[in-house]
Amino acid sequence: MDPQSIIARRVALELRSGDLVNLGIGIPTLVANYVPSELKIFFQSENGLIGTGPIPEQGMGHPLLTDAGGRPISALPGACTFDSAMSFGLIRGGHVNVTVLGGLQVDASGHLANWMIPGKMVPGMGGAMDLVTGARRVIVAMQHAAKGKSKIVQRCSLPLTSARPVDLVVTDLAVIGLAGGRMTLMETAPGVSVAEVMAVTEAELAIPDKVPEMKI
Amino acid sequence: MDPQSIIARRVALELRSGDLVNLGIGIPTLVANYVPSELKIFFQSENGLIGTGPIPEQGMGHPLLTDAGGRPISALPGACTFDSAMSFGLIRGGHVNVTVLGGLQVDASGHLANWMIPGKMVPGMGGAMDLVTGARRVIVAMQHAAKGKSKIVQRCSLPLTSARPVDLVVTDLAVIGLAGGRMTLMETAPGVSVAEVMAVTEAELAIPDKVPEMKI
Amino acid sequence: MRSVSAQEAIAMIPNGASVMVGGFMGVGTPERLLDELVRQQKSELTLICNDAAVPGKGVGKLFDAALVSTLTASHIGLNPKIQQQMMANRIAVDLVPQGTLVERIRAGGCGLGGVLTPTGIGTIVEEGKRRVDIDGRSFLVETALHSDFALIHAFLADYLGNLSYALTARNFNPVMAMAADTVIVTAEHIVPVGVIAPDHVMTPAPLVDYLVANG
Amino acid sequence: MRSVSAQEAIAMIPNGASVMVGGFMGVGTPERLLDELVRQQKSELTLICNDAAVPGKGVGKLFDAALVSTLTASHIGLNPKIQQQMMANRIAVDLVPQGTLVERIRAGGCGLGGVLTPTGIGTIVEEGKRRVDIDGRSFLVETALHSDFALIHAFLADYLGNLSYALTARNFNPVMAMAADTVIVTAEHIVPVGVIAPDHVMTPAPLVDYLVANG
Numbered sequence: 001m002d003p004q005s006i007i008a009r010r011v012a013l014e015l016r017s018g019d020l021v022n023l024g025i026g027i028p029t030l031v032a033n034y035v036p037s038e039l040k041i042f043f044q045s046e047n048g049l050i051g052t053g054p055i056p057e058q059g060m061g062h063p064l065l066t067d068a069g070g071r072p073i074s075a076l077p078g079a080c081t082f083d084s085a086m087s088f089g090l091i092r093g094g095h096v097n098v099t100v101l102g103g104l105q106v107d108a109s110g111h112l113a114n115w116m117i118p119g120k121m122v123p124g125m126g127g128a129m130d131l132v133t134g135a136r137r138v139i140v141a142m143q144h145a146a147k148g149k150s151k152i153v154q155r156c157s158l159p160l161t162s163a164r165p166v167d168l169v170v171t172d173l174a175v176i177g178l179a180g181g182r183m184t185l186m187e188t189a190p191g192v193s194v195a196e197v198m199a200v201t202e203a204e205l206a207i208p209d210k211v212p213e214m215k216i
Numbered sequence: 217m218d219p220q221s222i223i224a225r226r227v228a229l230e231l232r233s234g235d236l237v238n239l240g241i242g243i244p245t246l247v248a249n250y251v252p253s254e255l256k257i258f259f260q261s262e263n264g265l266i267g268t269g270p271i272p273e274q275g276m277g278h279p280l281l282t283d284a285g286g287r288p289i290s291a292l293p294g295a296c297t298f299d300s301a302m303s304f305g306l307i308r309g310g311h312v313n314v315t316v317l318g319g320l321q322v323d324a325s326g327h328l329a330n331w332m333i334p335g336k337m338v339p340g341m342g343g344a345m346d347l348v349t350g351a352r353r354v355i356v357a358m359q360h361a362a363k364g365k366s367k368i369v370q371r372c373s374l375p376l377t378s379a380r381p382v383d384l385v386v387t388d389l390a391v392i393g394l395a396g397g398r399m400t401l402m403e404t405a406p407g408v409s410v411a412e413v414m415a416v417t418e419a420e421l422a423i424p425d426k427v428p429e430m431k432i
Numbered sequence: 433m434r435s436v437s438a439q440e441a442i443a444m445i446p447n448g449a450s451v452m453v454g455g456f457m458g459v460g461t462p463e464r465l466l467d468e469l470v471r472q473q474k475s476e477l478t479l480i481c482n483d484a485a486v487p488g489k490g491v492g493k494l495f496d497a498a499l500v501s502t503l504t505a506s507h508i509g510l511n512p513k514i515q516q517q518m519m520a521n522r523i524a525v526d527l528v529p530q531g532t533l534v535e536r537i538r539a540g541g542c543g544l545g546g547v548l549t550p551t552g553i554g555t556i557v558e559e560g561k562r563r564v565d566i567d568g569r570s571f572l573v574e575t576a577l578h579s580d581f582a583l584i585h586a587f588l589a590d591y592l593g594n595l596s597y598a599l600t601a602r603n604f605n606p607v608m609a610m611a612a613d614t615v616i617v618t619a620e621h622i623v624p625v626g627v628i629a630p631d632h633v634m635t636p637a638p639l640v641d642y643l644v645a646n647g
Numbered sequence: 648m649r650s651v652s653a654q655e656a657i658a659m660i661p662n663g664a665s666v667m668v669g670g671f672m673g674v675g676t677p678e679r680l681l682d683e684l685v686r687q688q689k690s691e692l693t694l695i696c697n698d699a700a701v702p703g704k705g706v707g708k709l710f711d712a713a714l715v716s717t718l719t720a721s722h723i724g725l726n727p728k729i730q731q732q733m734m735a736n737r738i739a740v741d742l743v744p745q746g747t748l749v750e751r752i753r754a755g756g757c758g759l760g761g762v763l764t765p766t767g768i769g770t771i772v773e774e775g776k777r778r779v780d781i782d783g784r785s786f787l788v789e790t791a792l793h794s795d796f797a798l799i800h801a802f803l804a805d806y807l808g809n810l811s812y813a814l815t816a817r818n819f820n821p822v823m824a825m826a827a828d829t830v831i832v833t834a835e836h837i838v839p840v841g842v843i844a845p846d847h848v849m850t851p852a853p854l855v856d857y858l859v860a861n862g
Binding site for chain 4: 045063070075081084121127128159163
């Protein structure tokens, strides 16, 4: 299985029926593909929609029904639309049960950096800071390392997205929890050993006696 | 003409086509009766309506279409409804062109007291404080005196409604302006002399050389 | 969202709970829930609502039954019952300008700590509050309000919990539906999913915890 | 409300004006007004909008024509033109978290001095801002935004100026329609009074100054 699918499949297992969920762009967007159809999840698009559906068939998209990237999407029965004040009221007000976001770095205290690399072009934080600050549960979905460097670091060198620590990090190699304010290795990806995870993890990681394999 | 009609008729002359207008309860409510039909005024009811119409005919009222006192009203074509956050966003945000409110006292600096009498039962300020603070133009419509005591006082003894001075006071005896922060007698009611107004006005009043009579 | 009876819904509310109730002079108020609060004699309530309505109507019923120990509202002048209870020190009343009240509730629902408003500056409403000056203008810090429960009345509710409101019965309902831990809704009409067009939903389904079923 | 041509509407905007433009990645943006801003070469604009869209679309056209000297937005990552202009110091960009941006605009439209938000606390967004602590939690003071003009795109507009928006094209439009001295609107459909039901009006007519006529 490719790394992105591993991550998206594993994150999908975190969602519960009735949850209002906001998925960031990139790997997080893929999570929707792996949610069992019997689960009733409300997906929010922060440009003003709850109830996003799959990409419409050729010729059926509407220019006024788009995702946060401006691409045509569809809406499920029971969908609703709203303005940006309401959209971020939902986000900052703790009404979003789970947000899944990409990351540049997550550090040992759970801080996420995912919006700027000083010296490079700055895309802007968009809704990321509100999502990390306000969502009830924040899950980071990202590759464990990039260009041979661990993205799970002892302390973020990049500007933080929020002072609020994230709750869970899911990578192509591991699931890392942050309960009690401590980074703990909770699961390894299929065929990946604890030693292999530790070798590509810069942050100090608590290792329980038993670390199960991801069930995906 | 009875005192209330004098006041309401005179205030109606202050409204301009296209104005968004909020009328308080009591005498201010009567103002709507004297607006010429060719004037297109938007009347707001702060419980969530722009475009209030006359009291519906017997048997035509709807329990979910009411004024701020809970009484059935009608709505004109082009009316719109909204929640209380929007209603007071309009009020505090300066989108209401004119508010007409009753008063207990107005003082020489234009401060209005209209919401409580210490030691008596306190009804609460409702929307009055937001209206006086936020409306572009505040007109007080009230009797000049009550129980022989002037309601136009040098300094309010009752708790203020807002630190923002009102723009115009219309009574059964006079029109009093507050341009330049000074109380000025602008008009007298039909058959009322300047001396008669001064005799029942506690506040210091600038008297121009010529004080015209209200044209109502 | 789960559908429940009015009895089950109100049974979840303990004595002493803080409760927001939608409505404006009893218009847009969930009367069935108020009747049930009275029937179950839930007492010592901290009530947040726009006004005290009138005896026998809307939240007025709660004062008739003397169930409220603390009230935050903008207007109570048309309910002599609450005036009597105030005089007898049987209820604590915090009067808040209406625009400030709705913004404080909205702030609570939207994850804001509060808002900065010019309303109340230079009046007794300012007492005990912080000022923040911005570009030479003064504003009061008005803090967010949140509650344990919100009792909401909608016009239409679909099976998922999407809500819309009618005419002047909207008032405080959509704002309160965001500002409580548990949101309980009655609706004039319960309709299938899709009957309320997406653009006309005023309270999204995920905000609603319990919808009171018909009958 | 007065109906005007796009040309007349844009002619009212002086060089150097502050302008809010509705839309999200070019969806719900008044394209005709942006085309006319470019045609009339209105320059040195202070632009407030959610994002920089992409070249050739929405506000992207304003960067293509280098008409903007100051931008306040939450996201500019999909427009390489503005990135180049930033690097060349030809434009000043103030990046604001999206939820904070919309609240600041809403505050400006609703007469609030600002809001207290937890977003940005402990990040570089906090730099130069005041904190207010409430019940042991810290919030940033985020001040109101207001502009000279707002350019709004609606789905339906009636002859009085009542507006409604469709699907995800609502976004910043209704909030901006309250936060500018002069509000100019284009609509996909201009319809007679009464066609938009009172409960479905999202921007009340008195907020609209100019509606751009068809053709």
